[in-house]
Amino acid sequence: MHIATVVPISQTVGANRIVPAVAIPYPLGDPRLTKEEEYKLRRKIVETALKAVTTHIDTQTVFEVK
Amino acid sequence: MEKIRVVHYINQFFGGIGGEDKAGLEPLVRTGKVGPGIALQNILGEEYEIVATIICGDNYFVENLEKVKPELLKLIKDHNPQIFFAGPAFNAGRYGIACGTICEVVQKELGIPVVTGVFSGSPAAEMFYRDLYLAATADSARGMEEAVRRMVNLGVKLLKKLPIGDPEVENYIPRGIRQNIFSEDLGAKRAVAMLVKKLAKEPFKTEYPMPSFDRVPPAHPLESLSEAIVGLTGCGGIVPKGNPDRIEASSASKYGTYSIAGISDLTGERFESAHGGYDTTYANEDPDRVLPVDILRDLEKEGKIKKLHDIFYSTVGNGTSVENARRYGQEIAQKFKDAAVNAAIVTST
Structure with a gap:
């Protein structure tokens, strides 16, 4: 599965399970938040990424982070 | 006046020797033109002479790839050609590979112009478009005359060192070469003109065709996350501090293999990003922002996943060619499989 900022x-490159990330310089973080946040x-x-790999899909699917 | 010496390569079928039953035929030489060589000679005209035709069975060629190259090269060299043609092979798999392979060898070893002709969708087109001029042909021998005409056009231009224009004008398989040219109009104006045409559903021509990408069927879902070994990889450029493998900041020529055994958190003291093209300040402050080792270790401790694989693979995505990226991906996937990893998380900046 692919955690990608630019979905x-x-x-286009053909990832099947996609989770949108935060931003290019910090896909899995946000320096404006506190460490805990x-x-x-x-x-x-x-x-969400782990949920994606346990979910059956037939076609490219974007799993939004809730 | 002495004629320009031409050697022509064809397979057993076009050589009139036989079909599949003769595909094991060893290389042989016929003096002068044979089969498609008749059309080739006619179109080349009186200035040229096909002095020899080399014929080889398709199976013999592809099954003895390393042995056949020097064998054929010797036969070709004996006739001292100034230009070399192979085929055309149309959409034939083995024959196309044979034509492309021998052209490559002759180009490299004899330094003379070489041309073959293949169908754009054939395996040979994909294999040789970068290194050879491949005349674009129909998918079957019904297109023989036009195919030979296109091969001759390219061959003569190469021999006489005349400029070769765009693929669609000169009818060859695009070689993936970008050439700078001057244009009357600024890029912005050209882009808007293209957009207007697109909106009007009129034909337009892109100045930068995008590469074509593979599609793969989605993998089956994991049945049990708590039984899963999860692997981490990505193109955000995370490497041990100092970038020991010297992964390039742009157009990476490799990926790195790094251990995180015993590491529960990627810190800026031990890891950093080698990536160019984006501001790595935040990634260097806390590399978990690119490769979430901290979270996956916690999930491992909590029993949500069985294990975070102790090795991660990392490269730089900045300007890296699709071709290289595909190869890294295939290799990394194989390594994960070999290590019994059940799911991979790929992160991109």
Whole structure:
């Protein structure tokens, strides 16, 4: 599965399970947040990624981080 | 006046020797033109003479690839050609590979112009477009005359060192070469003109065709996350501090293999990003922002996943060619498989 900031690129190159990331210089973080908040954000993204690999899909699917 | 010496390569079928039953035929030489060589000679005209035709069975060629090259090269060299043609092979798999391979050898070893002709969708087109001028042909021998005409046009221009124009004008398979040219209009104006045409559903021509990408069927989902070994890889350029493998900041020629055994958190003291093209300040401050080792180690401790694989693979995505990236991906996937990794998380900046 692919955690990608620029989802259209990920779709173009053919990734099947895609989770949108935060920003190019910090796909799994956000330096504007506190350490704790940032950890929570990163954890949510990784948990979404793990949900993606346990989900059956037939075609390219973007799993939004909730 | 002495004629320009031409040697022509064809397979057993076009050589009139036989079909599949003769595909094991060893290389042989016929004096003068044979089969498609008749059309080749006619189109080349009186200035040229096909002095010899080399014929080889398709199976013999592809099954003895390393042995056949010097064998054929010797036969070709004996006739002292000034230009070399092979085929055309149209959409034939083995024959196309044979034509492309022998052209490459002759180009490299004899330094003379070489041309073959293949169908754009054939395996040979994909294999040789970068290194050879491949005349674009129809997919079958019905297009023989036009194919030979296109091969001759390219061959004569190469021999006489005349400029060769765009692929669609000169009818060859695009070689992936970008050439700077001067244009009357600024890029912005050209882009808007293209957009207007696109909106009007009129034909337009891109100045930068995008590469074509593979599609693969989605992998089956994991049945049990708590039983899964998860691997981490990515193109955000995370490497041990000092970048020991010297992965390039742009157009990476390799990927790195790094251990995170016993590491529960990527810190800026031990890791950094080798990536050019984006501001790595935040990645260097906390590399988990690119490769989330901290989270995956915690999930491992909590039993949510069985294990985070102790090796991660990393490269720089900045300007890296699709071709190289595909190869890194294939190799990394194989290494993960060999290590019984069940799922891979790929992160991109």
